Amino acid sequence: MNVDDISQVTVLGAGNMGHGITEVVAIAGYDVVMRDIEQDLVDDGFESIKWSVEKLSEKGIVSEDAETVLDRIDTEVDLETAVSDADLVIEAAPEQMEIKKDIFSDLDEFTPEDAILASNTSSLSITEIATATSRPEQVVGMHFFNPPVKMDLVEVIYGAETADETAEATYEFVESIDKTPIYVRKDVNGFVVNSVLGPFSDEAAWMVSEGVADIEAVDAAMVHRRGYPMGPFELSDLTGIDIGYHVRKEAGRDIPPIVQEKVDAEDLGQKTGRGYYDYEDGGGTTYE
Ligand code: 3HC
Incomplete structure (x- = not known):
């Protein structure tokens, strides 16, 4: 073809x-x-x-x-x-x-x-x-x-x-x-982008799970200081927390507790109205 x-x-x-x-x-x-x-x-x-x-x-x-x-x-x-x-x-x-x-x-x-x-x-x-x-x-x-x-x-x-x-x-x-x-050119897990984004997103989720920083603080740090268009939690809410969960499972990576918690509650991000942030009634991210 x-x-x-x-x-x-x-x-x-x-x-x-x-x-x-x-x-x-x-x-x-x-x-x-x-x-x-x-x-x-x-x-x-x-x-x-x-x-x-x-x-x-x-x-x-x-x-x-x-x-x-x-x-x-x-x-x-x-x-x-x-x-x-x-x-x-x-x-x-x-x-x-x-x-x-x-x-x-x-x-x-x-x-x-x-x-x-x-x-x-x-x-x-x-x-x-x-x-x-x-x-x-x-x-x-x-x-x-x-x-x-x-x-x-x-x-x-x-x-x-x-x-x-x-x-x-x-x-x-x-x-x-x-x-x-x-x-x-090689069929590696995560291809190029998710291979790089995976550790980024994992690190953020483990830090919050271990009480190092709050969700809003991590997102704000990456957006306002690093210049990323979205923080890792805001991005997970956009792509779907379940997607990241399955990607981690497939790659054999441990699931950070905060991710497991959201999946168990079926709070999967924007598509369910609630994820790391609450999108119901016109809500959205809360970091400044
Ligand atoms: N169609 C039409 N208009 C849209 C739209 C859409 N799908 N989405 C947003 N808009 C509109 C908004 O309504 C807004 O309109 P308004 O000004 O009239 O109110 C305008 O576009 C601007 O919207 P935003 O201010 O929300 O957004 P930006 O245009 O500044 O950027 C973004 C949005 C492109 C999502 C940017 O935040 C971004 O790049 N974020 C990171 C996204 C990313 O990294 N994605 C990859 C995720 S990994 C992945 O997908 C891999 C997979 O395997 C999991």
């Missing part, structure tokens, strides 16, 4: 990453199907895209009117229907290997034989996901960052059997949606 042959894209998952990726792909002019397992999830994802595209269009950041962009998006629940014409599938399902393998096994069955099968996994092995298919040379990592519409970088990750042709077409596709790709 060559990048010029990609016209129909399917995104699997309508959560934060799935709807964000769908939006970016549609803004770039591709026809895209967004699929999730329940109609409510797909509808919620579509509403989030609508809110975002309308805002970006009003501000002139997106040059077309919102309707034109939204018209390129179809929503679907049935997997076979969603992927049967896809040139490129970007999977953004929950971070559990069994779920990913089931999906890739279905993709092997239902997608056109030359389709590129990409995973947006942040921590799972591309090589292992690819074993669920009979075409591991067409399986690649395509890792976006949250929120996809605002974050420029996309990691293009080689699994052990990914063909150069697949990785190159994926890289060029990322450029075509106005993002900046980098190749990750």
